[in-house]
Amino acid sequence: LTTGTAFSITLATTAGDHIQYGFETIGPDARLATVATLGKVIIAVPSNIHVLVDPSKTWLGYMNVFELPANGGGYAFGSSWGTADLNATFSAGIATLTPNSSIFRDVALSDTFWWQGSGAGNKNMDANFYVEDSSLAGSIVTFSGFVWTNSLVSPYTSQAFIKELDPSAGYATVNIITTNLTSTNFSITTATTAGHIVQYGFETVGPNANTTSTPLSTLGKVLVASNAPPTGPLITSLPSPIYVNVSSNVSITVGVTGSGLSYQWKKNGVNLSNGSGVSGATTATLSLNNVQGSAEANYSVVITDSLARTATGNSYLVVFTPSNLSFDPNATLNGFINAFYYDGTSTPGGYATGFGYPTALLQASISGGIATLRPNTSLFNNSDAFWSDLAGGPNKWVEADYYIANDDLAGKL
């Protein structure tokens, strides 16, 4: 080790062995009083540098072209490409990576180098979208970001990388660290060597796409950025159940937060379309006109944001026919207790008290559309003289009400 000089040693190690690296300082034991005259060695400690998905950097494109894996996967060629041709672009700080379509744009399907007879891509495209920054060399480099979405379909994949090229070895890649963009964020770190070229970015791999037979929208995409994506759609309000009298109109509105939202209402799981008394099937408010008994159903809404994140809510619509009410198990059932004085006879005495009461304590329940009603036991308390005669007998006559409340029926026959 000499002053002002870089060092670099390399060893091919053996799997399963124990590996050590460091320094050995050799010489006689020294006296404290004279050690300063014996000299010292100072080794630089590399700095830690954190790089992000920064659109202000100069992002480059490089395409490596391979044969399809089914054809052996051999390397064909590589060259610098415009980033838009990769396809990789930045917009509002977000990098979008999609399967390559520029070959389809530029090269006729009759070119058998690029296209199979079926019209499918005939090459595997390894599209590199990256920043090259030699000033990072010699540092510990961390590259991190957030994956807003990755909807790529097989066989397309995308990964983040840091690569290190050695100019003295023909620009060979001497160090590469990668991670697939399959999580919500990524972070990779590697130590780099002074004098090398450091690149970091993204590599999207898969066949050149025929966007007529397989539109890009069906192949998916990756969105990555330096910041976390905004929160996905969140339902803040959706009434259920909703009561409506037969032959009335009703609207069901979902409250939701998020951006770039689209809606799809369903009736019992089947997508609704506008028409035949239905409107707003793809909006926040579903409107049903002149509802009949057949309209009684579960109305669900699927909300999708611009990153394809979804939220789903359900609302049950109960249709009442005022002239012919039935005990509808899909309605909300309420509980109420009226207590009367008990004199040991078979009829209640005077009214004592009344109060709302949980249906589970009534004891009343509905399961499979069948209501089960039992005599009340939850109010009896042998130490409470209001409810008990303190000799083990009851002291009140209890009326347990299990009911639907629907004020819309007011004024109806």
Next chain:
Amino acid sequence: MKTLIKFCRYGLAMLLLLGAISSASAVNVIVDSSKTWIGFMNVSELPANGGAYQFGSYWGTTDLNASFSSAGLTLTPNTSIDRDVPNDAYWWVGGAGGAPNKNMDASMYVQDDTLAGQTVTFSGNCVSNTLVSPYTVTVFIKDFAPDFPHLQPLQQR
């Protein structure tokens, strides 16, 4: 054990600037103060006395003497013997006030077995080296077989 202290050449630069499927087994390591650095001292007789190996043991890194600071990693001749046993004739010729009587081989290193099986490159920069003769510093990578009885960097230069 294999020890190599020279540059390694890599394969063809077939994939030019962005070889996507290359060197998956190559890994760089550097002088990273966040790693766990270990101290080990091998003690021998002075070369003038035959240089026979005496013993080796784990030492605290500051006792080597090796330490990290804002300036970097500093390595100096060992003084902890003088600090702890300044009058011991084993360490000093004639005891108190005597000249050094042992040769100190101070190893400051990281052990990372996850590197095994890869081509490891250890690199860095020597800011300064003002050591006077006979003191020397070397940089190393060492590969110990799994059944090697002692993992200390004993006689592995």
